[in-house]
Amino acid sequence: MSVVSGAKLRVSFYTLGCKLNIAETGSITQMFVQRGYEIVSFESSADVVYINTCTVTKSADSNCRNVIRRARKYSPDATIVVTGCYAQLSSSEVASMLEVDIVLGVDQKEKIFELLEKIKNSGKKTTEIDVSDSSDKSFFQRGVSALDDGKTRTFLKVQDGCDYCCSYCVIPHARGKPRSLPLSQVLGEVNRVVKSGVKEVVLTGINLGEYRDGSNNLVTLISKIKDTDTGIKLQRLRISSIEPNKVTKDLLLALKDLPSFMDYFHLPLQSGDDEILKKMNRKYTTTDYLNVLEMIKKYFPSAGIGSDIIVGFPGECEREFENACNFIKSSPITHLHLFPYSRREGTVAAKMEIEAIKNKAAVSSEEKKKRMAILKTIAEKKINDFSLSMIGQKVTVLCENKKNRTGLYQGYTSNYLRALVSISNDKLNLANSIVEASVTKAKGNVLYVSYLQ
Ligand code: SF4
Numbered sequence: 001m002s003v004v005s006g007a008k009l010r011v012s013f014y015t016l017g018c019k020l021n022i023a024e025t026g027s028i029t030q031m032f033v034q035r036g037y038e039i040v041s042f043e044s045s046a047d048v049v050y051i052n053t054c055t056v057t058k059s060a061d062s063n064c065r066n067v068i069r070r071a072r073k074y075s076p077d078a079t080i081v082v083t084g085c086y087a088q089l090s091s092s093e094v095a096s097m098l099e100v101d102i103v104l105g106v107d108q109k110e111k112i113f114e115l116l117e118k119i120k121n122s123g124k125k126t127t128e129i130d131v132s133d134s135s136d137k138s139f140f141q142r143g144v145s146a147l148d149d150g151k152t153r154t155f156l157k158v159q160d161g162c163d164y165c166c167s168y169c170v171i172p173h174a175r176g177k178p179r180s181l182p183l184s185q186v187l188g189e190v191n192r193v194v195k196s197g198v199k200e201v202v203l204t205g206i207n208l209g210e211y212r213d214g215s216n217n218l219v220t221l222i223s224k225i226k227d228t229d230t231g232i233k234l235q236r237l238r239i240s241s242i243e244p245n246k247v248t249k250d251l252l253l254a255l256k257d258l259p260s261f262m263d264y265f266h267l268p269l270q271s272g273d274d275e276i277l278k279k280m281n282r283k284y285t286t287t288d289y290l291n292v293l294e295m296i297k298k299y300f301p302s303a304g305i306g307s308d309i310i311v312g313f314p315g316e317c318e319r320e321f322e323n324a325c326n327f328i329k330s331s332p333i334t335h336l337h338l339f340p341y342s343r344r345e346g347t348v349a350a351k352m353e354i355e356a357i358k359n360k361a362a363v364s365s366e367e368k369k370k371r372m373a374i375l376k377t378i379a380e381k382k383i384n385d386f387s388l389s390m391i392g393q394k395v396t397v398l399c400e401n402k403k404n405r406t407g408l409y410q411g412y413t414s415n416y417l418r419a420l421v422s423i424s425n426d427k428l429n430l431a432n433s434i435v436e437a438s439v440t441k442a443k444g445n446v447l448y449v450s451y452l453q
Helices: 019-034 058-074 085-089 091-095 109-122 171-175 183-195 218-227 249-256 274-279 286-299 318-330 348-358 365-388
Strands: 010-015 048-053 079-084 102-104 128-130 153-157 200-204 236-239 264-266 304-311 335-340 394-402 409-413 418-422 433-443 446-451
Touching: 010 019, 010 058, 019 048, 019 109, 019 153, 019 200, 048 058, 048 085, 048 109, 058 079, 058 085, 079 085, 079 109, 085 091, 085 171, 091 102, 091 128, 102 109, 109 128, 153 183, 183 200, 183 218, 218 249, 249 286, 274 318, 304 318, 304 365, 318 365, 335 365, 365 433, 394 418, 394 446, 418 433
Parallel strands: 010 048, 048 079, 079 102, 102 128, 153 200, 200 236, 264 304, 304 335, 418 446
Antiparallel strands: 394 409, 394 433, 409 418, 433 446
16 A cells, blocks of 8 residues: 555556557556555646557657656655657657656566666666667557546457558557457456446557457457356447558448447558559558448448558659548548648658658648648548438437536547437436437537437
8 A cells, every 4th residue: 555654655657649648548557556655646736647648759759757747746756657659769868868767668568666766765766767668579568548537439459560661651660560458358358348337449550450369369358258247248449540451341231240349440640642652562452442431331331440651751742642642532531631741760661751851742741731731632532421421310329418507418439439418308317328319410529419308
């Protein structure tokens, strides 16, 4: 029990980056609670501040440094712990920050307690660093986002690491080789989550489609979840981002056969031009990608399809950008996430950018801004058209909570549109309930629906 002079020790958390980080912080939070810590908000004064970082872009790194400085401001006497991908790849840079007391690699997250003990016993104030080389990654860091924080959705980490070599990406260096949570443990975690009353589970990983446990892959995992009978039904299951080359007919059939599956797919495209896809070392062409989307629409006609696009990849000329815009416009993508290209040192693309600069073919930041604006307009039209196509349809919504001052419940439909639910009897408490509703209006990615009581 972590008590100093009778008062519980207080810990606060800050998580940057992907769903995997959220899930991992969830598990670490449980470990602090089991050791008697009191969880406080990041803005409150704490004895320990645990920051789980991201390094996917340059701005992600500076966001992390900003959060570290804020942590010291909110908790002047705390032990500040920095872990995650930024700590893994830039440990000395992180450790050089005066605010930082402990730096942990992505697989050393659970070592926090022995290091806190060490600091407490030694009373020393030198920065402790424990970051293992990412190549020998065999350890699987657990990840289940918090079950008891009233959230209706839980992220469950089932896979980690990646051995794809996309030319712009540092994640394989941070997260190491692919590895997965054994199938029996995944099923155990799903049961535990369902029993806790959470209605929606999101399976997540760095390269989820590469889930592998012996002869079991993502298709068998989905089928096993279907067959698991805990007496309490899993109501909603989502899969997070998945590489397009891993979306197969077998996977779609397994998902089709799973009543709780929510028809939203997130397939990062990154570019709508084949030359750029080659330079990115992605594993598909635009034709392959379109074939996968059409297969999805065959089995899930009203599915939402999300995608990521990198804008201004080194050497991306006007024609290639135009190709990308035309491809995206004519594709059934509904939700677009846009990222300006960000050079990550040590990547192949970073060398390409230096070449492009030498050959006066680099994409200037003004040009990147212009292209981001063009794609943003395309993205807004895509999601708006998709929402408008839902008017008059019936949808199921997992209501999360009431939207301030509106009396409307808010939540998400199965195909990942935000829904504002109007109810005739406002004494009804629909929080964490799944309701059937009819779409009356749509604007942007928001549907206005009325609950069919
Ligand atoms: S699939 Fe490509 S972009 Fe995704 S984590 Fe692996 S290397 Fe990075």
